[in-house]
Amino acid sequence: MKENNNRLGWFFTSPYLLYSIVFFLIPLIWSFYLSFTNWDLIAPDFQYIGFDNFVKAIKSPSVHAAFWVTYKFMLVFVPLVSVMALIVAVLVHSLPRYKSLFLVGFFLPYLSSGVVSSLIVQGFLSFNSPVNISLRKIGIHIDWLGTSWSALFIVGLILAWKFTGYYALILTASLESIDQEVYEAAAIDGVTGNQRFWSITLPLLYPGFYTTLILAFGVTFGIFTEVYQLTGGGPNFATNTWQMEIFSQAFKNLQAGYASAVALLAAIATFISIYIIRKLLEMWGARNGWV
Amino acid sequence: MVGSKNNKRTRLVILYSLASILLLVMVYPYLYMVLNSFADWKQVDKKLIPTSYTLQSYSWLFTGGESGIARPWLGAFFNSVIVSLASTALMMLFAVMVAYALSKLKFRGRDTVNNFILFHMFFPSIILLIPSFLIIQKLGWYDTYWALIIPKGMSLWAIFMYTNFFKAVPTVFIEAAKLDGAKDFQILYRVMIPMSKSITSVIFLFLLMERWTELLWDMIMVQNDNMLTLNVLLSQMFGPYATYPGPLYAGSVLLSLPIIILFIIFGKNFQQGMQVSLK
Numbered sequence: 163m164k165e166n167n168n169r170l171g172w173f174f175t176s177p178y179l180l181y182s183i184v185f186f187l188i189p190l191i192w193s194f195y196l197s198f199t200n201w202d203l204i205a206p207d208f209q210y211i212g213f214d215n216f217v218k219a220i221k222s223p224s225v226h227a228a229f230w231v232t233y234k235f236m237l238v239f240v241p242l243v244s245v246m247a248l249i250v251a252v253l254v255h256s257l258p259r260y261k262s263l264f265l266v267g268f269f270l271p272y273l274s275s276g277v278v279s280s281l282i283v284q285g286f287l288s289f290n291s292p293v294n295i296s297l298r299k300i301g302i303h304i305d306w307l308g309t310s311w312s313a314l315f316i317v318g319l320i321l322a323w324k325f326t327g328y329y330a331l332i333l334t335a336s337l338e339s340i341d342q343e344v345y346e347a348a349a350i351d352g353v354t355g356n357q358r359f360w361s362i363t364l365p366l367l368y369p370g371f372y373t374t375l376i377l378a379f380g381v382t383f384g385i386f387t388e389v390y391q392l393t394g395g396g397p398n399f400a401t402n403t404w405q406m407e408i409f410s411q412a413f414k415n416l417q418a419g420y421a422s423a424v425a426l427l428a429a430i431a432t433f434i435s436i437y438i439i440r441k442l443l444e445m446w447g448a449r450n451g452w453v
Numbered sequence: 454m455v456g457s458k459n460n461k462r463t464r465l466v467i468l469y470s471l472a473s474i475l476l477l478v479m480v481y482p483y484l485y486m487v488l489n490s491f492a493d494w495k496q497v498d499k500k501l502i503p504t505s506y507t508l509q510s511y512s513w514l515f516t517g518g519e520s521g522i523a524r525p526w527l528g529a530f531f532n533s534v535i536v537s538l539a540s541t542a543l544m545m546l547f548a549v550m551v552a553y554a555l556s557k558l559k560f561r562g563r564d565t566v567n568n569f570i571l572f573h574m575f576f577p578s579i580i581l582l583i584p585s586f587l588i589i590q591k592l593g594w595y596d597t598y599w600a601l602i603i604p605k606g607m608s609l610w611a612i613f614m615y616t617n618f619f620k621a622v623p624t625v626f627i628e629a630a631k632l633d634g635a636k637d638f639q640i641l642y643r644v645m646i647p648m649s650k651s652i653t654s655v656i657f658l659f660l661l662m663e664r665w666t667e668l669l670w671d672m673i674m675v676q677n678d679n680m681l682t683l684n685v686l687l688s689q690m691f692g693p694y695a696t697y698p699g700p701l702y703a704g705s706v707l708l709s710l711p712i713i714i715l716f717i718i719f720g721k722n723f724q725q726g727m728q729v730s731l732k
Binding site: 167168169170171172174175177178179181182184185186188189190192193196203249250253254256257258262264265266267268269270271272273274275276277278279280281282283285286288290291292323326327331335338383384386387390391404405408409412413418421422425426428429432433436 | 465468469471472475476479480482483485486489497498499500501546547550551553554555558559560561562563566569570573575576577579580581582583584585587588604606607612637662665666668669673684687688691698701702705708709712713716720723724727728
């Protein structure tokens with residue numbers, strides 16, 4: 163008996179199809195179209211200016227900054243969050259009881275709004291905060307959000323705080339799927355301590371680790387709230403992410419045409435970077451024989 | 454023998470202490486927020502743990518303090534609740550429908566739809582922001598609930614999760630339901646959703662949390678003070694009102710509390726669902 167579900171299938175997928183036309187395909191084409199105009203988001207008429215927007219974007223220092231800032235955030239955020247998530251996962255996994263209680267606790271920061279965490283950090287690092295007063299007492303003064311390296315570091319730290327528990331959950335799930343017999347067999351062969359971690363746990367953790375790394379790299383392309391609240395992209399574009407740049411060009415400077423061109427460049431940069439990162443991670447795994 | 458037992462106990466004490474300290478460090482920012490929202494204004498941001506407490510910050514929220522102009526906190530809170538619940542309900546409903554079709558119905562073009570969703574998922578969405586804003590304007594939805602609810606009513610991630618999960622549900626259950634005369638919507642409601650209870654609570658919580666804390670979209674789509682969501686209102690207070698950090702902390706507590714309460718309610722299902730969905 164062969165069932166013909168054609169109509170039913172299309173009916174059930176129709177919400178997605180409708181959405182993808184109205185909120186994906188039309189905007190996509192519109193975005194291409196806008197990027198070749200000098201429209202300012204308000205005036206009724208505008209001109210086609212060919213590739214001028216793209217030329218201008220490629221020469222713009224703030225776009226250069228947005229391009230590099232993503233990778234700088236990766237350098238801060240990805241190692242920080244992977245190490246922290248790994249520590250939390252291994253630690254929690256070794257607890258015989260109350261595992262889920264701890265995991266759920268570590269997951270709490272993921273529920274916070276970027277606005278709230280930015281607010282807390284701003285208060286915590288304000289000029290007369292206990293942290294800064296005690297630092298000044300020993301002769302250290304850092305303008306945390308007004309110095310390029312520290313502003314980058316602070317935003318990276320907030321994100322790492324937020325995502326650690328989430329990634330630790332993923333890692334714990336893959337730790338729990340490791341067969342205990344592997345460890346017992348290794349113990350008979352005399353594999354212990356550090357060696358045990360590096361030669362057994364880490365390789366078997368690779369699938370979970372791969373997922374968290376891909377997710378973490380992806381996060382760095384979408385940073386907006388923390389940067390918008392805390393630094394506005396500054397100081398001197400040191401934290402000017404793609405989203406921040408597009409938002410300021412479109413909705414602050416009202417250059418919709420130009421901002422669409424920047425968004426296209428951002429999409430291309432994101433797409434290529436994620437592709438390369440995936441390939442590199444797969445190569446890394448294959449080279450070590452983990453896949 | 455005794456020695457090894459003691460060793461084991463010492464090891465456990467160390468492990469639990471380490472985990473507790475680490476947990477305390479991770480949760481401390483929340484504690485800092487709550488304590489500062491109740492702190493005497495002279496002590497806000499001046500002490501790691503304030504010593505003197507007042508309700509001034511909360512009363513300021515609703516009266517506007519000496520400015521006398523109260524910000525529409527309650528309205529914004531109400532907007533956030535409506536918008537998040539409505540968007541999440543749509544996302545859940547549509548995800549379940551689409552996922553059921555993709556996993557359990559055979560129809561011409563299914564693979565094409567499947568591949569298109571994968572392509573769509575990996576597409577950087579930032580490029581869509583400006584034209585989406587223009588579409589909302591053309592539809593006449595600017596500054597209305599529609600702009601905040603409808604375009605945020607579809608989640609590719611939820612479709613993806615449900616599709617994977619439904620694939621594992623044995624077709625036997627569906628056929629049995631069909632023999633009993635169940636229609637497809639009934640199958641969804643009576644068979645598929647009950648079987649995916651644990652993962653449903655995970656998806657629900659993730660979607661709701663993300664919708665509740667959305668800033669960029671909500672900021673662009675509405676302008677009128679009465680239409681703001683709580684997250685956007687808090688964000689607006691950040692700059693000019695930053696001289697009053699106490700009320701900002703109080704607002705943060707209002708924003709964080711509902712999600713944390715939901716998380717605690719769903720906590721048990723959540724841990725289980727997380728394990729299931731990660732396998």
